[in-house]
Amino acid sequence: MVDPSAKNRRVTRRFSFVETVETPARPDEPEQEHVAPFVSVREAFRHFWPHTRGLRRLFVAGVVLAIVAALCEIGAIRLFGFIADEVLAARNLGAFWEPAFVWLGLMVVAGLASFLGSYATAVGGERFLLRLRDRVFSHMQTLTPDFFDRRRLGDLMARLTDDVEAIEELVGSGVVRILTTVISVVFFAGAALFTRWELALATFALVPAFLLASKVFASRLRGAAARERFSNGAMNGVIEEGLANQALVQAFNRQGTEARRLHTQGSAWMRANVAQARLSALYGPVVQVIETVCLLVVLGLGAWEIVAGRLTIGGLLAFAAYLAYLYPAVQGLGQIALTVSQAAAGSDRVIEILRIRPRVTDPAVAVLPVAPRRGRIDFADVGFTYPGRSAPTLRHLTFHAEPGELVVCVGPSGIGKSTVAKLLLRFHDPTEGRVLLDGVDIRDIPRTALREAVTVLQQENLLFSGTVRDNIAYGRPGCGMDEIVGAAVMAGAHEFVERLPRKYDTPVGQRGRLLSGGQRQRLAIARAILRDAPVLVLDEPMTGLDPATAARVMEPLGRLMAGRTTILLTHDLRLVPETARTVVLGAAPARPRVAFSFSGPGPRRTAWRTRPHSETGSPRG
Ligand SMILES: Nc1ncnc2c1ncn2[C@@H]1O[C@H](COP(=O)(O)OP(=O)(O)OP(=O)(O)O)[C@@H](O)[C@H]1O
Known part of the structure; x- marks a missing residue:
């Protein structure tokens, strides 16, 4: 255990020692216990x-x-x-x-x-x-x-x-x-x-x-x-x-x-x-x-x-x-x-x-000042190393997704699937190669416009501590109650919301913890439906859900995906539909025997294949 008095002595020394007046602008760096420069x-x-x-x-x-x-x-x-x-x-x-x-x-x-x-x-x-x-x-x-x-x-x-x-x-x-x-x-x-x-x-x-x-x-x-x-x-x-x-x-x-x-x-x-x-x-x-x-x-x-x-x-x-x-x-x-x-x-x-x-900034002159509408995605020989890490997380990652197409990135835990989503949202810029949206390097699109075009359904669904209604409406501020209910119906959330004590006005608790994982997931889907972006990223959408709940969420997910370019990031091959283009990160995982299927009314139905179809291998190293 750290001796606090020793820590304080260190701090004192540091303060009497550091005389610098000019602190240079620098990118965000790893810090936990941090003494600010004098x-x-x-x-x-x-x-x-x-x-x-x-x-x-x-x-x-x-x-x-x-x-x-x-x-x-x-x-x-x-x-x-x-x-x-x-x-x-x-x-x-x-x-x-x-x-x-x-x-x-x-x-x-x-x-x-x-x-x-x-x-x-x-x-x-x-x-x-x-x-x-x-x-x-x-x-x-x-x-x-x-x-x-x-x-x-x-x-x-x-x-x-x-x-x-x-x-x-x-x-x-x-x-x-x-x-x-x-x-x-x-x-x-x-x-x-x-x-x-x-x-x-x-x-x-x-x-x-x-x-x-x-x-x-x-x-x-x-x-x-x-x-x-x-x-x-x-x-x-x-x-x-x-x-x-x-x-x-x-x-x-x-x-x-x-x-x-x-x-x-x-x-x-x-x-x-x-x-x-x-x-x-x-x-x-x-x-x-x-x-x-x-x-x-x-x-x-x-x-x-x-x-x-x-x-x-x-x-x-x-x-x-x-x-x-x-x-x-x-x-x-x-x-x-x-x-x-x-x-x-x-x-x-x-x-x-x-x-x-900020590490990531808007372009001085935007090649595409408004949100891309078609939703074609290209990862062109993308490499990425996290700041402070010596080994790259992604190397030579190349794949594309046509507007409205589903592309699945599969790979074991820790291989870099969520990193793909972070690059697409420009939470980081690639250290090598380019990511393009509708043919434009996303570094040439203002971040607000880019993020308007991309909706991410995260592994851990993040809700605010407001009501059900607030959380769905977060997808499109100012939307009406009928739109909120419409989105909830499509997301398969309406039924359980109606059973809550105050229906759409029920508080969801700190980070939505008064709801179950599946319910949170459906609210997140409703929020994404309202947002109506052309590109959808699903990051391990079934994490923490039991098979029965996962099966219930598949249908609304299918409806959400309809007509949108979707990147599905998963280690779970039960989610990989037969017709989807598949990108394997790292070694190809083995197929399970049971499968889910996305069954929304969209253009694609999923069926099960026994072998993943790998377009572009993109392992690390
Ligand atoms: N902010 C970060 N800084 C440094 N390294 C990171 C950071 N975020 C993730 N990593 C590392 O990058 C690698 C890929 O992480 P990522 O979250 O993309 O994996 P993943 O394939 O999505 O895993 P999982 O399926 O378990 O979520 C991991 O080794 C992780 O430790």
């Missing part, structure tokens, strides 16, 4: 600031209103000094009322300005957050499914939520906070200087002590924050995997193992949080001591000035009041440095994702 605060800011376009008015309003509030507060403090000298010291109650009402008026304006400023900043910040999360999510969706297979989903989710929020603290509301704090420092320092500049200069001499304290803390907090971000992602990964695979966990009695995995990651996260909390908690008292020294200096010097007759009591009180505003602002500057350090640790992880370029 990105400087300035670079993070430069990267995300353009995303505030259109929101900057809100941030400007936040700053302007904060200035108004600060000016009102300065005015109120001056009135306080006036009242101390002209009312209290002079024992003149008549002079009280006018400044008292003006003071009240100023505080009402300050309160209003502060409310509106905070509100505008919050709205701007939230919109920025929404925009940034949308952008990162959209970018993720341009990456190939292979990228997601190599990453922990929980970690990616943490990047989309916590890390994106941390960036908002740096770039959205963070900017307003920095500006308003700096402005407060300038204003209150200016007012103190105006009241008694010698006294002010003497107290300002202690300001570098604040800044030094925040600098020392910020650099340490950056390391702690980076570890916290990392372990947060790792912990989310363990939670996501553990919960998603609960059936497996319970069936294998591995609850204890999963709990220990979470505990290990949770402990690492806890340690990083404790380190952060320790630094933040220490920062407060250190600053308080510095503040007390400042205050005592002011009182001592102030008393001396009063005795010398250069300052009134009211002047000293006002001066002290300015400092009461000034020191928290200076302290706030230090706090911002800490927040920025934490936010920068989140930006490392988001920038890392944004810099990953």
Whole structure:
């Protein structure tokens, strides 16, 4: 088992060691436990600031209103000094009322300005957050499914939520906070200087002590924050995997193992949080001591000035009041440095994702900008090696399928059948040779147009957690209920859907797990029927189905295949119809004695042959 503290030490070393600012764009690479490269605060800011376009008015309003509030507060403090000298010291109650009402008026304006400023900043910040999360999510969706297979989903989710929020603290509301704090420092320092500049200069001499304290803390907090971000992602990964695979966990009695995995990651996260909390908690008292020294200096010097007759009591009180505003602002500057350090640790992880370029991209100039309609497929001497693998999965694969024809790729498990589907959808591009659709290299067709023309029925039928109706309609957004029911009837799903408690409005559960494998398969067929693409890829369509269920699914499958070019990928020779062109991947498997038959109303009926007819051998190696 990995010692988490050792892991953390590694992370620390890595952070103190990696200084690179420029992370080159690179294709998606295999990663599981992943520490994002260090990105400087300035670079993070430069990267995300353009995303505030259109929101900057809100941030400007936040700053302007904060200035108004600060000016009102300065005015109120001056009135306080006036009242101390002209009312209290002079024992003149008549002079009280006018400044008292003006003071009240100023505080009402300050309160209003502060409310509106905070509100505008919050709205701007939230919109920025929404925009940034949308952008990162959209970018993720341009990456190939292979990228997601190599990453922990929980970690990616943490990047989309916590890390994106941390960036908002740096770039959205963070900017307003920095500006308003700096402005407060300038204003209150200016007012103190105006009241008694010698006294002010003497107290300002202690300001570098604040800044030094925040600098020392910020650099340490950056390391702690980076570890916290990392372990947060790792912990989310363990939670996501553990919960998603609960059936497996319970069936294998591995609850204890999963709990220990979470505990290990949770402990690492806890340690990083404790380190952060320790630094933040220490920062407060250190600053308080510095503040007390400042205050005592002011009182001592102030008393001396009063005795010398250069300052009134009211002047000293006002001066002290300015400092009461000034020191928290200076302290706030230090706090911002800490927040920025934490936010920068989140930006490392988001920038890392944004810099990953998709392996597969659209052509600069599309030879065929719209979805191919006929459905002729050509694999021309195709070879493919998975990234990070040395041995090719496919070599010299050559076959074609005429529009409307059924071609069967047979071969044992792991030989590369699903890879054929992935190449056809351009989840990967071949490393050798070409794949053509209607005579056009699919690299010259935009991916959206290509995928409109190809429907894949995957080995594991993927459903969303919505209702039956939602899942069928996923094939064609905006379709009517009659079309949904029509597709369900054709797919042989209508009958069982009608028996569900809420019929088409019945929730199918997480990934459709409230339905049986055969029912999920029929919903997937209905979804594919609605999609109505000219090319159909069936990847082991009978996986996990018992012979009786498989036989029931054959008929709707036959209806789905009717009139479409179909590539059937299977190791199961019972599915290979007599008339189909057959491509054997690897060694030809032996024929079984029992057969299924596709029996839809389409142009082809299947009959059984005793020997597979191999058009083109395409083994590996
Ligand atoms: N994303 C990937 N990265 C690296 N190797 C992969 C990846 N996906 C599949 N492979 C490897 O490629 C080979 C072919 O996999 P593929 O899924 O195409 O096989 P298959 O014939 O469909 O198998 P099965 O019938 O068991 O689904 C396997 O050895 C597999 O380990």
